[in-house]
Amino acid sequence: MLDVKFIRDNKDFVKERLAIKNFKEIAIVDEIIKLDDDSKIIKRKIEDAQMQVNANSAQIPALIKEGKKDEADVLREKVIALKSVINNAKPELETLEKLLRDQLLKLPNLPSIKVPAGKTPEDNIIVREGGTKPTLPANAVPHWDLAKKYNLIDFELGNKITGSGFPVYINKGAKLQRSLIQYFLDFNTAAGFIEYQPPLMVNENSAFGTGQLPDKEGQMYFANADNFYLIPTSEVPLTNIYRDEIVKENELPIKMTAYTPCFRREAGSYGKDVRGLNRLHQFDKVEIVQLVHPEKSYDVLEEMVLHVEKLLQSLMLPYRILKLCGGDMGFTSALTYDFEVYSAAQQKWLEVSSVSNFEAYQTNRMKIRFKDINNKTQLVHSLNGSSLALPRIVACLLENNQTENEILLPEVLHNYFGNKTIS
RNA sequence: GGAGGGGUGCAGGAGUGGUUGAACUGGCACGCCUGGAAAGUGUGUAUAGGAGAAAUCCUAUCAAGGGUUCGAAUCCCUUCCCCUCCGCCA
Structure with missing residues (x-):
């Protein structure tokens, strides 16, 4: 499997090499980069929300100890709301990541520059x-x-x-x-x-x-x-x-x-x-x-x-x-x-x-x-x-x-x- | 195949709901000590992804996947693997 980062950084080289291997679906290369971009955006959204979930949850035990039940409940509600943001975004991320992986697996290895061109x-x-x-x-x-x-x-x-x-x-x-x-x-x-x-x-x-x-x-x-x-x-x-x-x-x-x-x-x-x-x-x-x-x-x-x-x-x-x-x-x-x-x-x-x-x-x-x-x-x-x-x-x-x-x-x-x- | 018990970092091994990425011990790496070494001593010791010039920060990962919960290594379910006993067997 080729590395996404490598594909991003060497897009044209990758396409050129794939052509030597007679790989037809060159457009997959651009699709991969697009899918990677999209999934990164959603991933960040999820990670940000998760960070807040973790931070808020961590405060709850202290509040309970101090007897501030109401404040703890407010946080609890907040976390539940954040969780639904996460849960809504997750399927989308999974879909994108699956697509990305499927496309990556379709790409054969790149032939070394020593490989002669040819079909048969x-x-x-x-x-x-x-x-x-x-x-x-x-x-x-x-x-x-x-x-x-x-x-x-x-x-x-x-x-x-x-x-x-x-x-x-x-x-x-x-x-x-x-x-x-x-x-x-x-x-x-x-x-x-x-x-x-x-x-x-x-x-x-x-x-x-x-x-x-x-x-x-x-x-x-x-x-x-x-x-x-x-x-x-x-x-x-x-x-x-x-x-x-x-x-x-x-x-x-x-x-x-x-x-x-x-x-x-x-x-x-x-x-x-x-x-x-x-x-x-x-x-x-x-x-x-x-x-x-x-x-x-x-x-x-x-x-x-x-x-x-x-x-x-x-x-x-x-x-x-x-x-x-x-x-x-x-x-x-x-x-x-x-x-x-x-x-x-x-x-x-x-x-x-x-x-x-x-x-x-x-x-x-x-x-x-x-x-x-x-x-x-x-x-x-x-x-x-x-x-x-x-x-x-x-x-x-x-x-x-x-x-x-x-x-x-x-x-x-x-x-x-x-x-x-x-x- | 049946019955029971387990799977935690490089290894051993704690930990049964709240800063636990994870005590402790060992191994390893680097430093100090030494003429050199051992002993001793100090520090460090995961992977992936993301932000950043960097320091560093964020997210995930305690067999794998799913669930309960504000919060899971810890509770529940499924799968895989290991151990003990029984059965079968080259």
Whole structure:
């Protein structure tokens, strides 16, 4: 959520930036300022009246003690009159504040000045590429065929137990998943991230804090009886660990990592884009989250990009890093880098990580703050990234490393997996 | 799920209708003391919004929301959370 004061002081800048994100309802900016003005006027009226209520009430006990009942009664009447002024003004204030908040929530985060203009994924900028695309054997097949051939993943079985998009990992397939999770977590904790195992369901406040609510509830599974949402990413519980907290400056940066399954409804997409592991309703992901000093967030963003890049390099996968254009960015992000790996048999780039700086957009909602050297409280900046999302990594590992009768695993996984190949 | 007891500031913990934003203790910060430290001692130590150049002042906040009252941390209602006992259970 953007700060009203900032919007007031930087009205034109805000409008200009929103346009980069292809935000259409620019008029909301002026509405917000008007609503803020109006609610301030009423608020002052109420506070003035309340001040008099308090002052008059405070005199009553003394008067009663001195036996001046009549005077006390006069004050009593006066306060009752003031109260009705307050009670009449209150609904109006509430209406204005609700409207103001609703409008504020409609504004996405402002894209950083580093964000390129553009509307579609074609406008994203390729920052750099790494690794080399493999030359596959003549009989190479996509990962869903390999999964069947080596009995690693059963998609049909998942259909039976739950529904489409809930695969069952079997035997070496399951162990490959486990190896990757453990490798990723070890890689992250070695870089100073603290490992967490957060809840997989969150309440409304948490879903609101990271920006899933309002408006995006349709993307999450919802446990109706208890009002809990299944997490779409561990970003949600991890970042909310610090909701409503004020930390000391020397506690920053706060670095967290977690492995969790992620649940996404993603209604309405079928066909070859979602075949196999390409898009699932439940998938595993290891996430990294940082809460940092606002002056450092862009340096930290670059650091996190390098961190994820190293991880991909260690897996020997061909990858590329994209800087997202304004039109392709998420609602809450100020700058986002996407990582894609090349799935050689499908001949497609698959997104496996998205690393973003949210600046103070999330932390303003969650009120995550720190005390600076002048003892002033300021919002921290939040960042997160996947390191990494498992299914598409698995898809690429299988496809890119296939030979006639086995799949070669990258060296970093040998110990975790207990074998150098899948056969 | 049933029965009972609770939720107060950074922490412990007073406070059951009237200057209580909140005693006291501890923690922390700064100062004094010291060669240095400990001990001792003094001061300070919430958040949000508003007014003001500033000092400072005003409003709200004692789990959350609503109510009673001239006045609520204190009384009533609802929700959430914690503890004890019982039930169920990996």
